Amino acid sequence: MKNDDRRESKRISYLCEVECEGFGVGRLATRINDLSITGAFIDSMTCYAPGTTLRLTFHIKDVQITTTAEVRYTMPQTGMGVRFLSLTAPAQAALESLIEGKPLSITVADSQRDSAPDSNTPDLLLGNFAIVSMFDVIQIIENNRLTGVLVVNSPAVQGEIQFNGGQIVGAQSGLKTGIAGLKSFMDVTEGTFEFKRSDVQHQPTISATNNRTLMLDLLKIKDEDEATRLSE
Secondary structure (H helix, E strand, O other): OOHHHHOOOOEEEEEEEEEEEEOOOEEEEEEEEEEEOOEEEEEOOOOOOOOOEEEEEEEEOOEEEEEEEEEEEEEOOOEEEEEEOOOOHHHHHHHHHHHHOOOOOHHHHHOOOOOOOOOOOOOOEEEEOOOOOHHHHHHHHHHOOOOEEEEEEOOOOEEEEEEEOOEEEEEEEOOEEHHHHHHOOOOOOOOEEEEEEOOOOOOOOOOOOOHHHHHHHHHHHHHHHHHHHHHO
């Protein structure tokens, strides 16, 4: 399959669980990493051969998407690209709402979708920390050089991390801001996240050469603090 064929539709980073059931090839539970109106990229160490037909089940917020899909290409030890074959009208509307910001149609409302999006600008990234780690989410934002806020809703902490061009420049958790606020997110392993794009650059309250160094330094400080606490 040609590279330009793979990118014929607008794609966004969208992390969610997906169940892949093959016709005669078994069942696979994994995650979608990349989504368009016509297809998706599925993370998987196990890949089915191009031409294989799968039945996929995943969710876009409250809408369950069930469709058949054809494997179009594979990347060994990484995943496979699939093209949707049998999207229903509600599923198509949900995809268009998420990816292109179109208003949800009545067919989706009839499928128990509560409401249309608040904005015509779709979020680029949303998901669950049970599926992907905080480090992975930050890496995706950095790789795509996104500007905006990562809103975190976890039992452990709630707040946001701010990015300019993919670089962490600020954070807020309750009354904590800057580095102190960012440290609050180091232990997040459950809950949900949603990245909201912005055309406006944030005023930096955190200065670091790169995200990886920043996060590793914070983990080191956290470990040192924990060791000090245990020794007292």
